[in-house]
Structures are given as C-alpha cells and as structure tokens.
Amino acid sequence: MAVMSAPVSTVEEAVQAALATVDDPEIRRPITELGMVRSAVVGPDGLVRVELLLTVAGCPLRDKLRTDITAAVSAVPGVTGVEIDFGVMTPEQRQSLQQRLRGGGPAAEEPVVPFAQAGSRTRVYAVASGKGGVGKSSVTVNLAAALAAKGLNVGVVDADIYGHSVPRMLGTEARPTRVEDMIMPPQSHGVKIISIGMFTDGNAAVVWRGPMLHRALQQFLVDVYWGDLDVLLLDLPPGTGDVAISLAQLLPNAEILVVTTPQTAAAEVAERAGAIALQTHQRLVGVVENMSWLELPDGSRMEVFGAGGGTAVAESLTRVVGAQVPLLGQIPLDTRVREAGDRGTPIVLADPTAPASVALNAVADRLAVRRESLLGKPLGLRPAGR
Numbered sequence: 001m002a003v004m005s006a007p008v009s010t011v012e013e014a015v016q017a018a019l020a021t022v023d024d025p026e027i028r029r030p031i032t033e034l035g036m037v038r039s040a041v042v043g044p045d046g047l048v049r050v051e052l053l054l055t056v057a058g059c060p061l062r063d064k065l066r067t068d069i070t071a072a073v074s075a076v077p078g079v080t081g082v083e084i085d086f087g088v089m090t091p092e093q094r095q096s097l098q099q100r101l102r103g104g105g106p107a108a109e110e111p112v113v114p115f116a117q118a119g120s121r122t123r124v125y126a127v128a129s130g131k132g133g134v135g136k137s138s139v140t141v142n143l144a145a146a147l148a149a150k151g152l153n154v155g156v157v158d159a160d161i162y163g164h165s166v167p168r169m170l171g172t173e174a175r176p177t178r179v180e181d182m183i184m185p186p187q188s189h190g191v192k193i194i195s196i197g198m199f200t201d202g203n204a205a206v207v208w209r210g211p212m213l214h215r216a217l218q219q220f221l222v223d224v225y226w227g228d229l230d231v232l233l234l235d236l237p238p239g240t241g242d243v244a245i246s247l248a249q250l251l252p253n254a255e256i257l258v259v260t261t262p263q264t265a266a267a268e269v270a271e272r273a274g275a276i277a278l279q280t281h282q283r284l285v286g287v288v289e290n291m292s293w294l295e296l297p298d299g300s301r302m303e304v305f306g307a308g309g310g311t312a313v314a315e316s317l318t319r320v321v322g323a324q325v326p327l328l329g330q331i332p333l334d335t336r337v338r339e340a341g342d343r344g345t346p347i348v349l350a351d352p353t354a355p356a357s358v359a360l361n362a363v364a365d366r367l368a369v370r371r372e373s374l375l376g377k378p379l380g381l382r383p384a385g386r
C-alpha cells in the first residue's frame with residue numbers, strides 16, 4: 001500500500017503555526033505578528049525556506065532567531081530541513097512595525113507616557129534615598145527580580161546618574177537596540193532594563209543638567225518599548241533633586257519607596273522626602289530599612305548601624321504627609337547581598353532562603369498588588385465550594 005504524504009498545504013499551515021511560536025528575543029512577540037516572516041516555502045522534498053526580515057542589520061540576536069526557528073520548524077512532521085535567509089526591514093516596514101507596537105495609531109504629536117495614562121494598570125515605584133550607599137540599587141534590583149520571579153512583567157529604569165549600577169547587578173552588559181525611534185530594552189532575569197549608563201560611552205562622567213535629565217527620563221518612558229508592564233521600578237539618584245521633580249511631572253502617579261539604613265539621620269531624610277511628596281502630590285508607599293543588622297554565628301544580631309532608623313523615618317513621614325507610611329521591611333546586612341549583586345544574579349534568585357532574600361521577597365509581595373481598583377470591575381468570584 002502506498003504511503004500517502006501529508007498534503008503540502010497542511011505542512012505549510014503547520015510551518016506557519018510553528019513560526020508563530022517563535023518570539024523575537026527583544027520584542028518578545030511572535031515573529032509572524034511583527035511582520036518579520038517574509039515568506040516560508042515548503043519544497044517537495046520537505047525542505048523549508050524561510051525568509052526572515054530583521055529589524056536592524058547586524059541584529060545581535062540573529063543566531064538565537066536561527067536556533068529558535070530551526071527548532072520550531074524542524075519539529076513539524078514532514079519537514080526534512082530548514083534554511084533561513086536573513087534580510088533587513090525597509091524603513092517603511094520598520095515604521096509599520098513601530099506603529100503596530102504602539103497600538104496601531106500614528107505617532108502622537110506630544111510624547112505620551114503610557115504609565116501616566118488614566119487606564120494604565122502598571123504600578124510605578126520610584127525608589128529614593130536621602131543619601132548614597134544605603135543600598136537603594138540593591139533593593140531595587142532584588143525587588144525587580146523577585147517580582148519577575150512571581151510571574152509579573154517588570155521593568156526597571158536606572159535613573160541614578162551617579163551610580164547606574166542596575167545593569168551590572170542584574171548581570172547584563174547588553175545595549176538597547178533601536179527600531180526606528182523605539183528603543184528595545186535588554187532583558188535579564190526576566191526584567192526589562194534601561195539605564196542612563198547605556199547611553200553614555202564607557203564610564204565617561206556626564207554632567208546631567210536638569211533639562212537634559214528630564215529629556216532622558218522622558219525618552220526612557222516614551223520611546224522605550226516596555227510592553228504591558230505590571231510593575232515599573234525607577235532607581236533614582238540619592239538625595240532630592242531635578243530627577244524627583246521631572247519624575248513628578250512625567251509620572252504623577254508614581255509611588256515613592258524610601259530606602260534608609262538604621263542609622264540615617266531619620267528626621268532629616270523623612271522631612272526632605274516628605275516635603276517632595278507633599279509638593280508633588282505623590283504617594284509614599286513605604287520605607288525599607290536596609291543593613292538592619294548582621295546575624296552572628298551564634299544567632300544573635302549585631303546592629304552595626306544602630307537601630308530604629310526605618311521606624312523613625314516611617315513615623316516621621318506618616319506625620320509629615322498625614323497618611324500612613326508603613327515600614328515595609330528590614331533587610332539584614334549579609335555579604336551574600338553584595339556578592340550576588342557583583343555576580344549579576346540578585347540574592348533573591350541566587351540564595352532565596354537567605355534571611356535577606358526572605359525579607360526582600362516579603363517587601364515584593366506587598367508591592368505586587370495590582371493598582372486596579374475593584375470599583376465597577378467584575379470580581380471574578382467563583383461559586384462557593386470550589
């Protein structure tokens with residue numbers, strides 16, 4: 001009995017379906033949806049020729065695309081081999097991709113910050129500290145990694161003009177790529193990252209004056225393709241300055257998370273952060289005390305930097321703003337926090353059972369709650385007994 005080969009159209013459909021499972025590594029949407037598959041032809045011998053259009057010439061992720069496409073298409077029954085020809089999108093094709101990513105509409109006249117729109121479901125947290133070196137960036141990257149590990153879509157804007165240590169702490173040296181005037185953020189440990197350091201060559205000390213900084217921040221929020229984020233964290237420079245004011249203008253709905261050590265001149269920090277929040281009408285989501293104590297081998301705690309700073313800041317802020325500002329957590333001093341950061345894998349991922357990780361995860365849990373109000377929304381209740 002002759003063996004019937006599957007009709008070609010079916011194989012072609014299956015190849016299309018297989019291609020639709022391949023995401024562009026940067027944009028994280030199916031290549032078929034992005035208009036990147038120019039053609040996919042199945043030859044009579046079962047050899048599939050795919051013509052793929054890259055968004056930019058010399059796309060660094062070309063090999064990854066090749067591997068992913070080959071794996072997906074080879075798995076289709078009837079396919080004997082896969083050949084991929086790479087081309088590059090024309091400016092028109094890139095423009096139409098950009099429009100598709102922006103939701104169909106033409107580019108707006110006025111830059112629109114998606115997270116500041118009324119319907120935005122993204123919770124925005126600006127992580128601030130009174131002074132440098134208290135572990136603001138460490139807290140930011142650990143919260144980001146913890147939230148991503150919980151399955152949330154998370155982005156981080158590293159706006160710390162003095163430090164920009166976020167990419168290193170999250171283990172990426174990748175540079176963002178551009179599609180027309182959209183910027184694709186690198187991703188690491190499931191977190192999308194844009195850092196002010198990615199736009200300055202090497203470690204060149206750049207003097208960021210107010211207007212320039214405002215434009216940079218605006219670009220990070222408007223031109224970066226963040227996709228649908230659940231949480232956006234911003235690592236602010238220490239102290240209060242131009243960035244805080246820009247932030248308030250660009251993201252009036254951002255909530256401020258204050259990081260302090262037990263020793264910090266609590267009243268002073270609280271007063272300053274509180275005054276800014278009052279001026280800008282931003283909500284203070286809470287205080288994280290970092291470097292709270294060092295656990296000694298006998299289980300006792302050594303309070304290296306004193307005690308009570310976090311509570312004092314939270315109480316003082318509560319008084320200043322007239323609304324409850326909670327102490328969200330106390331993170332112990334632990335050399336593993338620094339080592340994990342230096343290695344590019346935050347401690348919440350590298351050593352999830354360490355007390356510092358447990359404390360950071362508990363803070364992340366409190367921040368993970370969706371901003372959506374329940375008013376007028378279906379509650380999705382299940383029948384009793386299920």
Ligand SMILES: Nc1ncnc2c1ncn2[C@@H]1O[C@H](COP(=O)(O)OP(=O)(O)OP(=O)(O)O)[C@@H](O)[C@H]1O
Pocket residue numbers: 129131132133134135136137138139160162163164165237238290291331332333334335336337338339341342356
């Ligand atoms: N809980 C902790 N235990 C041990 N080391 C820590 C802890 N938190 C932060 N560190 C270390 O302290 C140093 C300063 O932390 P980090 O860079 O996060 O602070 P920062 O407030 O963001 O500083 P800046 O704003 O000056 O960049 C880093 O080397 C970091 O690894």
